[in-house]
Amino acid sequence: MKNLVKTLGSVFLMSGACALLPGLVLAQERVVESASHRFVEVADGVWFATGSGSVYTMSNALVLVGEFDTLVVDSHVTPAASRALLDSLSVLTDKPVRYLVNSHYHFDHAHGNQSFPPGVEIIGHEYTRMKLSGADGSNVLDEATFHSFSDGVPATVERLEQRAAAETDPARKAELQENARVQRDYMNAIQEIRPTPPNITLDRKMTLFQVVANGSREIQLLHFGRAHTGGDVVIFLPKEKVVFTGDMMLPSLSYMGDAFVDEWPVTLEGLKTLDFETWLPGHGPVMHSRDPISNFQAYLRDLWTKTVAMHDRGVSVEQASEQIDMTNHSANFTQIREPGVDPRAIRRIYQLLDAR
Ligand SMILES: [Zn+2]
Known part of the structure; x- marks a missing residue:
């Protein structure tokens, strides 16, 4: 479905x-x-x-x-x-x-x-x-969210350019060059943001x-x-x-x-x-389909419960991010393939808990 x-x-x-x-x-x-x-x-x-x-x-x-x-x-x-x-x-x-x-x-x-x-x-x-x-x-330009998604763009451009330069298949090379161009344009466009x-x-x-x-x-x-x-x-x-x-x-x-x-x-x-x-x-x-809504609610509640347990045991954000196992939701969210959660999510939950 x-x-x-x-x-x-x-x-x-x-x-x-x-x-x-x-x-x-x-x-x-x-x-x-x-x-x-x-x-x-x-x-x-x-x-x-x-x-x-x-x-x-x-x-x-x-x-x-x-x-x-x-x-x-x-x-x-x-x-x-x-x-x-x-x-x-x-x-x-x-x-x-x-x-x-x-x-x-x-x-x-x-x-x-x-x-x-x-x-x-x-x-x-x-x-x-x-x-x-x-x-x-x-x-907002100084916040962790913007930085965590934007700071890696120059490295992405460089990587794509290196791969394009090394590629011998002409069609694949053209595709990599185009990807590099799009990311380079994106990198430059970021400078313009107000x-x-x-x-x-x-x-x-x-x-x-x-x-x-x-x-x-x-x-x-x-x-x-x-x-x-x-x-x-x-x-x-x-x-x-x-x-x-x-x-x-x-x-x-x-x-x-x-x-x-x-x-x-x-x-x-x-x-x-x-x-x-x-x-x-x-x-x-x-x-x-509406099914993903309930599936996501279940994920969020479960993530909250599991993270609170880690927080209360004094586990660090880094360790909790590695250890929390959400694979019981992998049938609904195919990107979950192994234990571990985006550390930015865990850091945020810890921040909410510490503010209580
Ligand atoms: Zn958003």
Whole structure:
């Protein structure tokens, strides 16, 4: 089921899937491509945007096209990536972007904010504004999350360039050179980032009504509580039964370095109250099954319990990261192959415990 659902994210739908996933109107799904992006239309004027590889985007976006304007959710990892997204919108519409919504403050979803032209309203949770404006006294560019994902990029470029230079097969060599170019461009684009906060904020809920051909599209922005960050917002379209979950819910395990791991399963109960048939994650393919939500709740609760036990026994973060065994969840999360957990998750849980 999981693999089958994953294939729905890719372009051309197999007729066999229809029989196995009753209730899905697969025929609606159109795909349009630009030089940098692939857009899948999951409902009328509702486009799931993924980078196609020529520009490093790192995260997914959502584009809602109305009669007079366009709303974009998430701005990718750099100003260059979001410029590529904005340049690509012409393949979908000539309606100007009016709103950008940030699902949360993380670099890979919000560091493209500055590319949106003046006059575009940027909407996000109060917490997202706090983090991106530095109102809490911190600078997101100095934080562990940004560093832990970005500091290795120059080494990646160098490694790819060395492999390309050593490769003798012409096709493989060209592929490695292209990968190196994309990563080099990404490395340079990072220098350009100036964190740009939302200028409109919400706490629990905000609803927008976008004019569309047959009336108006209700767009709910909902914060169910702390989870992946302190300010996760899901974008829910009740009529289309579509929800964009950001990183609060992914098909795979989500990063936990800034998470409220103990509160996250409760927050996901809020997501479960929504009547949706399609969920669009911040990373990964279009999803339909709800099963991953309960599976992830179980993982989070189990990880919390196991980490608390290590913490209470005085085990160090490093040792706990190596020892905690989550392989009992490997059937649901295929990236779990052996004992051990991302140390950034364990460090975060210890931090939450020490703050109690
Ligand atoms: Zn994130």
